[in-house]
Amino acid sequence: MGFLEIKDLKVHFPIRAGLFNRVVGHVKAVDGVSFTIEEGKTYGLVGESGSGKTTTGRAIIGLNDVTSGSITYEGKSALGKNKSILNTHKDVQMIFQDPYSSLNPKKRVLDIIAEPLRNYENLSKQEVRRRVEELLDKVGLSPESIFKYPHEFSGGQRQRIGVARAIALKPKLIIADEPVSALDVSVQAQVLNFMQDLQKELNLTYLFIGHDLGVIKHLCDNIAIMYKGRYVEQGTKADIFNNPQHIYTKRLIAAIPDIEPANRAKQLKYRQEVQAEYEHASDEYFDNEGLAYGLQPISDTHLVALPEKG
């Protein structure tokens, strides 16, 4: 059993228009998503922009209000009265996509990293400072940086500050929303590897949100593919990459570039196959609104969105 269970999560945003700002419709950003998160594992959530992957993450941490569905944390509902998240902030933390905007430009590193400590733990000034220095050391920054401002750091360093802030409260789950996509390619791997090292050290659970299957493949044990607010396929890394079932997943995998010239012909052939299947069989995978069907299990770990048999 996982410690965090999400059942039939829906996040709908109202569309307002007209003279009196009436609600004229809804954007179904997340439309019935269920999954379970177990301790110590790494999950990947993949989808194109607008697929609802970021909204899912933000709903779990409480930045977007949940329209319906349940989020259960250690057996207890984490949803408050008005469907916003309560009391999980200490154990669930987030790393933001853009290290340039996620750190308050007017605050010193000390104040940025100390913010969660000051909110949850009653520490003296010296203790806070010592903890911040420990955290900086852990993420590989020199303790002298505590009196600097964010703009004095490079993107990679800033993201490390973001990580230090996220692990300050020793959380169980860290939601990382495309943590490296705003960084130079040269430092992306650096930051990812360092996050993996931290995971082992602190027994963290990660939920990686991204659009890059290559990165997700490198990191995650479990992968879910999202399309237009719904899951289309969910399974272990092997399930998804060796035995993709849904046409959308197949197309994503076919699109991963391969730098080995020897495979070029094979790769091209695979792409053409997938394209052919997509062109004549896409009706079998999407309902008449163009949305994915409900998930059907095809093995213990592997779920695919297919029309119900019969």
Added chain:
Amino acid sequence: MIPQMILLSILIFIVAQMMPGDALTGIIDPNIDPAAIEAQREALGLNNPWHIQYIDWVNATLHGDLGQSFRFKMPVTELVGQRLVNTVWLGLVTLIFTYLIAVPLGITSGRYNDTWLDQGITTYTYIGFAIPLFIFGLVMLWVFGFKLSWFPTNGSVAPGTEPGTMAFVLSKIKHLLLPALSMALIATVSTVQYLRSEIIDTKQKDFIVTARAKGASEQRVYNRHILRNSLLPIAAFFGFELTGLIGGTVFIETIFNYPGMGLLFIDSITQRDYSVVTSVVLLFGIASILGALLSDIILSIVDPRIRIK
């Protein structure tokens, strides 16, 4: 707009209640027996609870009854009617001057930006932005009214001219020019600044570059493309311009002793003629609301992006 009108009327009603005296003050001879006054008050409904008095007041106002002015011994409606004409003329001429000054200056400044001509105009707007209207008005009156004697220094028409004659009309215009010009020279500043930055912005946009690339003449680029885009927003400020005039008339009419609503307001409040004060504030309040509404309407006509379908 309707809620704003209601709120405004309530606010003014409360203010009117706070003012010393009531509808009877000033009408009644102080030697009359207090009991008779009390009876009169009762008959006029002045002892009713406030909400009934409020409804009575709104009712009377809607029927054009604004009460009596004790200073002029005449109905406020009539008094305001006389003064309003003068203020409307003053406002109209000011607006004409404002746009007559703003459009050429703004276009010149924007089209030939960073030339000495533009620098001159920018300096003017910079100072005009900082100088308070009443100081400018005083200086204008001092220089052109008293020192150079080009314009009359007070009133709205020369005494003794017969209404309806040509001399009367000319005298009216002569009395209008200096106050209107003073107000316009200050009021126009923000429009000039806006027009200038709008034109400078527009002329760097891609569609202007395209128009030039297609070989449109400079004249055509300005007349057909840039001005159309830059002048329309100015139209939308028209309503706010009206609102801005209201404060201006109070100063300008006081300085030039021009018998309009602004001067009436100041005189009435100094002389404690409160029924007039209440009416003037109410009228100007409604004018402000209508001005803002007008701006919204023009804006929605002019700007296709916010047009209501």
Added chain:
Amino acid sequence: MEMRNENIDIPKPIKSPSTIKIIWRELVRDKLALVSLIFLVLITAFVYGIALFLDKSEIVTVDLFAINEPPGGEFILGTDYGGRDIFGQLIIGTRNSLSVAILVTLMTGVIGVVYGLVSGYIGGTVDNIMMRILDFFLILPFLMIVIVFVAIVPKYTVFSFSLIMTAFLWMGIARMIRSKALQEKELDYAQASRTLGSSNLKVMFRQVLPNISSLIIVTMTLNLAANIGLESGLSFLGFGFPESTPSLGTLLGYARNPQTLEFRWWIWVPAAVLILVLMLSVNNVGQALKRATDARQRRG
């Protein structure tokens, strides 16, 4: 291919200039603004300093033997219709005008910032209602309403005058702060702060507020100039300070008498020049601040 746990790029010690330093640098570079600032500091120090030694009651006492004296002689800048020393009135008037303008600017600033921040940050229905209220205040004919209140308030003092002005002047800054808060709250740093367990109040005042501080400083400086003008305008009409407390506007108010305007320029011209120079100077400083903060945004 890549190395694990390699040393991250060594932090380059870019000295980050603080906001105050940037503003200061911009002021010094802008000669006009610098001169304005020096002038403002000097005149403020002068009027507040010398007002300590001036005998205020002597200045406002009517002296019938020295009515309307031209400048020179016993009185440097002459006297008014009551034989009162113009120079002394200028000093005290400048001090009073500045005091009220500063007080009103601070009060409208505090109200506007809190109102705008709450409205913009909370959003939704609360924002809607708060903005409707603001729109109503905005639409009132400011000058007339203030004059009416000045006329009917019992026990009228300089402080109640400031309160009346504040009551009808807080909307501009509130609206500006609100639209800025609307943008800022969507930025990641504010969102991050919420995930770290900070309450809405903390996010508003500890995270968002520092990020809009430069906007607040610029707006308040420009407001100060406008308030000097408004105060003297109201005093000019006779609805500002009582005559026993001279303001720059009171001196100008004497010019409403055509005799004074035409023949006794020494009574009103110095006050007019002083108001103009004060407003221009504050404006210059404000515009320089505006440029300073804009440049910073471009660089950031």
